[in-house]
Amino acid sequence: MKRKNLIVASSVFALGLILCLVLIPRLITTGVSGEELVTIPGGSVAEPTIEVHDRSLRFSLKEQTEKQWSSAKDERFIYNVHKERNKVANLTVTRRTLSNGDVLYFTKLENHQEDPLQLNLSLLFEGESNLNMQAFSTEGIDHSHHSTYGVDPTTIPAGILNVGEQSSLYLAKNYESSVLKHEYENGDTSKLRELVEEKDPYRVGDSQLHVRMTSSGKGVTENWMLWSEGSLFKSQDTLELWKQYNRLYFKSVQKWLTSTGALIKLPWSIEPVTKLGYGRNIGALSAEEMLERYQDSKERFFESMTLNTLASAEAYRADKGTKLWKTEYTSTWVKKSYGVHAPFTDTRHNEKLALFLIEAADTFHLPNLKQEGLLYADYLLKQAEQGNTISFEEDAFLIADYDGPGMSTTPHASLNHALGEAYYLLQAYEISGNEAYLELAYSMRKGIEAIGQDWIRQEGPHREDMWYQVNEDHTFSGNDYQLLTLIDLHKNQDAWAETKYGKSDVFAKLIASKSSYLDRTGLDVEKVVEEKMDQ
Secondary structure, three states, X not given: OHHHHHHHHHHHHHHHHHHHHHHHHHHHHHOOOOEXXXXXXXXXXXXXXXXXXXXXXXEEEEEEEEEEOOOEEEEEEEEEEEEOOEEEEEEEEEEEEEOOOOEEEEEEEEEOOOOOEEEEEEEEOOOOOOEEEEEOOOOXXXXXXXXXXXXXXXXXXXXXXXXXXXXXXXXXXXXXXXXXXXXXXXXXXXXXEXXXXXXXXXXXEOOEXXXXXXXXXXXXXXXXXEEEOOOOOOOHHHHHHHHHHHHHOOOOOOOOEEOOEXXXXXXXXXXXXXXXXXXXXXXXXOOHHHHHHHHHHOOHHHHHHHHHHHHHHHHHHHHHOOOOOOEOOEEHHHHHHHOOOOOEEEHHHHHHHHHHHHHHHHHHOOHHHHHHOOHHHHHHHHHHHHOOEEEOOOOOEEXXXXXXXXXXXXXXXXXXXXXXXXXXXXXXXXXXXXXXXXXXXXXXXXXXXXXXXXXXXXXXXXXXXXXXXXXXXXXEEEEOOOOHHHHHHHHHHHHHOXXXXXXXHHHHHHHHHHXXXXXXXXXXXXXXXXXXXXX
């Protein structure tokens, strides 16, 4: 009996040892249940399948969500990434299906460790071996130093992958960055990115495109691609012009995109302080250039990029949980002057975005989105009611340029901001018929008219030019933009002509003075104004 028990015990021990030898290495390798490879099928037969894989890593699905926007539907897949027994990262893949059927893929690798990390992402084109990469040249990009922004070392998207006879994939580069944050006493946070590296991650294989996502340490690596079953550019000439535009205006083109908006180079006057700061500027959430090019050319690329921008603008606001679009990073210039820090409202940026939403909503027949464009008008009404204004005569005032936490004194009102707000309110009035919008615009017009010709500089090299801003104590300061304010004045005159109040005699005098100043600089003012007004 003892011998039999000993044999059984030995057998159990041996079996346990075998199980340990088999299972322990796998437990060490995976740490938790997970897969070496995860697959995200395409939404149509032609759309590529996405595979994420790496032999040294394991992936487990943490969360899967769907969200419908006015112009798109988002499907988001969030994966925990494990290396050995440790969770080292999160990978987020967002598939955004636009209302025209095209698809954007946003990938975001968040490395939680100090060690480098890389993983492989592949797009599989089943049964299609004819893949042709059309790379975009970066030759001629001017990386010279700018007195406000410093040097922007980024370039432009990588190019277009032509798939078969018709389909195409527009490819952005990888952007690796560190997340910088500054927290204030009230709990608010200013956040931005510090660029680590821009990298071309692509390699064309047999019926597939390989994308290597790399991270040098703790931080974020992001990438995006636009897929179309048709050709994104029917005209090669249009594509060539677009590539030229990218090289010339590389600082402002949409290249570093996320599902909640584009990141662009920020000035040095930001908090946290860095010379390589990038952030989601509210003005850059709009895409007037894309919309105008679509209206002119009807090219699918510009249509899809505009539809994506509309979805990103909605997603940004949803992410913040606000009705308006708040700037998420602090301008040290605004903070030093008025105490205002992030998240704050910049009137010109919101006006620009609201006008874009209204025009794009008309173009793509999105009535709900058009109503979203009126939210800023209601905000301006509240600003006037709350007294964040610089007052002159009775019922004549200008709304301050900024509003936000920490404000210690009323910010200035710049002429171009005031004109932009008034023009926007007139558009909002035309859409809605709300008399309150018209009357607020008229109060702001009267504020500009109350200052009258005091806007005009009387001496020095800027004689006959405009002052940039009026301060709370009614003093003036700052150099005006070369053309922006002049165009704003012309747009206002045209808009006021359609109302019961008619054109402004004061605005006409400001236009004449500004034009005279620009004539002295050698600018063909009439030609330039005509070109700008036609855009």
